[in-house]
Amino acid sequence: MVHMSRRVTSTRLSDNRELIYFDDPETPSRPPGALVDHRDLPPRGEPGEVRFDALSGEWVAIAAHRQSRTHLPPADQCPICPTTAANPSEIPAPDYDVVVFENRFPSLGPVAGDIPPAPSTGGHGLKGPALGRCEVVAFTPQHTGSFAELGETRARTVIEAWAQRTEALSALPGIKQVFPFENRGADIGVTLHHPHGQIYAYPYVTPRAANLGAVARRYYDDVGAKETLAASLLRAEREDGSRMVLEGKHFSAYVPFAARWPLEVHLVPHRHVADLAGLRGEEKEELAHVYLDLLKRLDALYPTPMPYISAWHQAPLDPVLRPSGQLHLQLTSPRRAADKLKYLAGSEAAMGAFINDTTPEAVADRLRSVAVAPASAKTMEDSPA
Ligand SMILES: [Zn+2]
Numbered sequence: 001m002v003h004m005s006r007r008v009t010s011t012r013l014s015d016n017r018e019l020i021y022f023d024d025p026e027t028p029s030r031p032p033g034a035l036v037d038h039r040d041l042p043p044r045g046e047p048g049e050v051r052f053d054a055l056s057g058e059w060v061a062i063a064a065h066r067q068s069r070t071h072l073p074p075a076d077q078c079p080i081c082p083t084t085a086a087n088p089s090e091i092p093a094p095d096y097d098v099v100v101f102e103n104r105f106p107s108l109g110p111v112a113g114d115i116p117p118a119p120s121t122g123g124h125g126l127k128g129p130a131l132g133r134c135e136v137v138a139f140t141p142q143h144t145g146s147f148a149e150l151g152e153t154r155a156r157t158v159i160e161a162w163a164q165r166t167e168a169l170s171a172l173p174g175i176k177q178v179f180p181f182e183n184r185g186a187d188i189g190v191t192l193h194h195p196h197g198q199i200y201a202y203p204y205v206t207p208r209a210a211n212l213g214a215v216a217r218r219y220y221d222d223v224g225a226k227e228t229l230a231a232s233l234l235r236a237e238r239e240d241g242s243r244m245v246l247e248g249k250h251f252s253a254y255v256p257f258a259a260r261w262p263l264e265v266h267l268v269p270h271r272h273v274a275d276l277a278g279l280r281g282e283e284k285e286e287l288a289h290v291y292l293d294l295l296k297r298l299d300a301l302y303p304t305p306m307p308y309i310s311a312w313h314q315a316p317l318d319p320v321l322r323p324s325g326q327l328h329l330q331l332t333s334p335r336r337a338a339d340k341l342k343y344l345a346g347s348e349a350a351m352g353a354f355i356n357d358t359t360p361e362a363v364a365d366r367l368r369s370v371a372v373a374p375a376s377a378k379t380m381e382d383s384p385a
Pocket of ligand 1 (some may be wrong): 143375
């Protein structure tokens, strides 16, 4: 597989976790000696549990061992900054561009494999090891900043990492869904300030993906497999126009007709593609541009940066849901005013019944009209802010 001159180097940390460097095209190669983890980490723990909730028919991961994980460390002890003599971090290199590594405190893993099949009825007491894999994606060696501040070259390298990891994780035994995401801002529960995202590879189809996947499958069957539900909604939104945020050659973004969150944008490829690994080079190039544009629009709405969840919905690996699934991004924020957050309370948290205090059309209008500076073609390090 060719990675458009982006070098990919896989190595192992001292506890045998995999760590992978994804380099920008112009980055010179690093001597292998600079990539050795000199820490003496304890062996990795056993997986937690997945337990089957017979009441809802959903799996729940029980990861009590994660309580001891790092929580908002000071900048000089950041585990995602490049290693220095004073801070032997998770990334044993003096510098890097983009890095992906296995989470030291994973909710799922460290090994992947099959969990017991979910029964169609009953199943009380069913459990298994929390198999799967959780990875961390460091977007930049710089401790401060955000994805929105990356240059297009660096954003494109992150997209290459997402695509490569999606392909690799999808091939692991027992994996049913690969989910790249970013939680941004302490309001979302971020435990590390350093700009980073995560990728979860689940041993089951998650409840929301199962729900969306079943609806998408019914539509796909209804129209004789002529188009996906995501494609039909994108077509309708582009014809209507009132909720469109941006339109590109390969990707377009809109606020959904029945948005659940005060701020919610869906970014959808024009072509039927299952996941990030299926994108072509020119699509990934444009994605770097439009994704940065979207994030800058979010940040421009209020005087302070927008807390958000950036969630890449990819077609599950389940053979029934796979053909009708389509890659798309759901970008959501609980922020409903400069100083107000929406909390998931009774109706949403207990019943899953969302009540949105904003109108999707007004939110789309704000996102369209907000002034945004174009992303630099350079990386963030080349153009200090
Ligand atoms: Zn850092």
